[in-house]
Amino acid sequence: MRDRLKPAGETRGTDVLQRMRADIISCALKPGAKLRFEGLREMYAVSFSTLREALSRLVAEGLVIAEDQRGFVVAPVSIDDLNDLTYVRVLVERECIALAIKHGNDDWEADIIGAFHRMDRLQSRLGSNYYLSAEWAKLHGDFHFSLVAACGSPNLLEIRQKLFERAHRYRRMSSQFRPQWRDKDVEHKMILDSVIARDAAKAQELIERHIRETTENVIKHAGHLFVAADEERHSRAAHVAAE
Amino acid sequence: MRDRLKPAGETRGTDVLQRMRADIISCALKPGAKLRFEGLREMYAVSFSTLREALSRLVAEGLVIAEDQRGFVVAPVSIDDLNDLTYVRVLVERECIALAIKHGNDDWEADIIGAFHRMDRLQSRLGSNYYLSAEWAKLHGDFHFSLVAACGSPNLLEIRQKLFERAHRYRRMSSQFRPQWRDKDVEHKMILDSVIARDAAKAQELIERHIRETTENVIKHAGHLFVAADEERHSRAAHVAAE
DNA sequence: TGGTTTGATTTTTTCGAAAATCAGCATAGT
DNA sequence: ACTATGCTGATTTTCGAAAAAATCAAACCA
Numbered sequence: 064m065r066d067r068l069k070p071a072g073e074t075r076g077t078d079v080l081q082r083m084r085a086d087i088i089s090c091a092l093k094p095g096a097k098l099r100f101e102g103l104r105e106m107y108a109v110s111f112s113t114l115r116e117a118l119s120r121l122v123a124e125g126l127v128i129a130e131d132q133r134g135f136v137v138a139p140v141s142i143d144d145l146n147d148l149t150y151v152r153v154l155v156e157r158e159c160i161a162l163a164i165k166h167g168n169d170d171w172e173a174d175i176i177g178a179f180h181r182m183d184r185l186q187s188r189l190g191s192n193y194y195l196s197a198e199w200a201k202l203h204g205d206f207h208f209s210l211v212a213a214c215g216s217p218n219l220l221e222i223r224q225k226l227f228e229r230a231h232r233y234r235r236m237s238s239q240f241r242p243q244w245r246d247k248d249v250e251h252k253m254i255l256d257s258v259i260a261r262d263a264a265k266a267q268e269l270i271e272r273h274i275r276e277t278t279e280n281v282i283k284h285a286g287h288l289f290v291a292a293d294e295e296r297h298s299r300a301a302h303v304a305a306e
Numbered sequence: 307m308r309d310r311l312k313p314a315g316e317t318r319g320t321d322v323l324q325r326m327r328a329d330i331i332s333c334a335l336k337p338g339a340k341l342r343f344e345g346l347r348e349m350y351a352v353s354f355s356t357l358r359e360a361l362s363r364l365v366a367e368g369l370v371i372a373e374d375q376r377g378f379v380v381a382p383v384s385i386d387d388l389n390d391l392t393y394v395r396v397l398v399e400r401e402c403i404a405l406a407i408k409h410g411n412d413d414w415e416a417d418i419i420g421a422f423h424r425m426d427r428l429q430s431r432l433g434s435n436y437y438l439s440a441e442w443a444k445l446h447g448d449f450h451f452s453l454v455a456a457c458g459s460p461n462l463l464e465i466r467q468k469l470f471e472r473a474h475r476y477r478r479m480s481s482q483f484r485p486q487w488r489d490k491d492v493e494h495k496m497i498l499d500s501v502i503a504r505d506a507a508k509a510q511e512l513i514e515r516h517i518r519e520t521t522e523n524v525i526k527h528a529g530h531l532f533v534a535a536d537e538e539r540h541s542r543a544a545h546v547a548a549e
Numbered sequence: 550t551g552g553t554t555t556g557a558t559t560t561t562t563t564c565g566a567a568a569a570t571c572a573g574c575a576t577a578g579t
Numbered sequence: 580a581c582t583a584t585g586c587t588g589a590t591t592t593t594c595g596a597a598a599a600a601a602t603c604a605a606a607c608c609a
Contacts, residue, residue, distance in 0.1 A: 119359050147462075216390050376561075
């Protein structure tokens with residue numbers, strides 16, 4: 064089941080990278096955990112070098128931290144990190160969405176509406192626990208990307224994407240400790256409308272609030288985990304693969 | 307001469323990464339050039355895996371581009387890329403400097419003045435061709451970093467640093483085709499003064515102009531190289547190590 | 550001629566063994 | 580008792596050979 068067909072021209076290292084990224088975001092690999100090669104080699108069924116390459120790439124994405132001569136560690140989570148991440152995300156997303164509204168054409172609008180629809184439909188189908196679904200998370204990511212896709216700046220979009228994925232790990236962490244998510248779909252619809260109406264200032268305002276409120280919720284519901292995860296790293300950073 | 311003493315705890319891969327980054331920025335490895343392993347292995351005297359790791363990390367910095375199953379290529383240069391880079395840099399640097407002015411303390415100010423002094427002195431010593439010196443480039447980078455060092459956002463600083471280095475390659479390219487640099491030291495002094503005076507709006511304005519004017523100069527003096535470099539990639543992307 | 554297949558060659562990617570380094574523990578010296 | 584030193588086992592890092600994939604060119608057919 065793990066050995067699904069490789070998309071044409073995809074390298075094994077790239078495949079491991081993606082699986083590992085997913086595992087870090089889903090916290091199957093816990094924040095702060097030591098990443099020992101022997102364990103990972105079994106877990107992902109690849110060699111040292113391939114593993115090392117994937118790890119190096121994850122370091123660049125900020126999901127893994129490397130210390131020369133003493134291996135790799137899953138990037139720890141902390142309130143400071145989350146706040147900084149939020150700060151930068153607000154800056155970048157505001158810029159992206161303003162640019163997209165300026166440059167976007169009809170196709171761009173159509174893609175947004177389509178992405179929203181897909182996300183909305185799956186949400187209805189899944190019921191109140193939609194936010195635990197990996198598939199919904201994917202569509203949610205697609206929707207947010209569609210909003211800024213027409214931004215026209217490859218560099219800004221790339222930066223945005225990396226930040227989004229790091230934030231995703233925090234959202235994911237909190238979603239497990241939260242009885243009910245707030246009405247995000249209402250917010251999404253409002254953002255959608257403001258974008259289609261080409262009201263840049265309003266879209267910026269809404270997206271900023273969307274990001275900030277999510278962060279507040281994460282801290283409220285999962286903040287207690289952060290310190291624990293960090294302590295774990297210092298005490299017994301052990302057996303990751305087993306869990 | 308190449309095998310200088312390794313700083314304690316530094317890994318061979320990290321060492322290669324740094325040498326390669328320097329070579330790409332200095333265009334010893336030309337934009338768009340195919341990076342063949344056999345050649346690089348001789349050039350840097352390391353094994354395939356180590357090389358591969360360094361390359362992967364450079365991909366993350368945007369200095370190298372990887373295509374699965376068909377190797378690595380030095381990131382090409384183009385006017386579009388430079389313009390986009392400039393756009394994002396203006397956004398990021400403006401934010402950084404405003405934050406630094408807000409949060410910086412006396413030590414921060416002292417570091418800036420020190421960094422400017424070092425740069426200024428070397429500049430006088432080197433005379434009119436200062437901008438060709440690698441050492442001056444280093445101090446120039448240090449000065450610009452010192453301006454924003456107190457910004458307080460690790461994420462923003464990291465993004466800034468990567469963008470700065472990519473832009474550095476463009477500056478470097480143009481510097482070889484330019485008879486005389488403009489009076490950057492005057493601009494630097496003005497930025498310095500506005501920062502010490504804690505005039506955020508002015509500092510933002512000056513740094514933006516500094517970046518934009520540099521870009522304009524690069525395009526004017528080196529723009530003709532960009533297309534050529536790109537064509538080269540398509541036609542005969544050959545022997546890099548030899549040159 | 551134009552386009553496709555085949556096979557040899559080059560280049561990239563993967564592998565696991567070997568070397569280097571680190572962390573923990575015991576021993577010796579002050 | 581306390582720091583320094585040297586061992587031992589665990590872990591990371593490096594290596595180059597072997598496997599996989601792409602490229603190039605000649606041969607082939609329509």
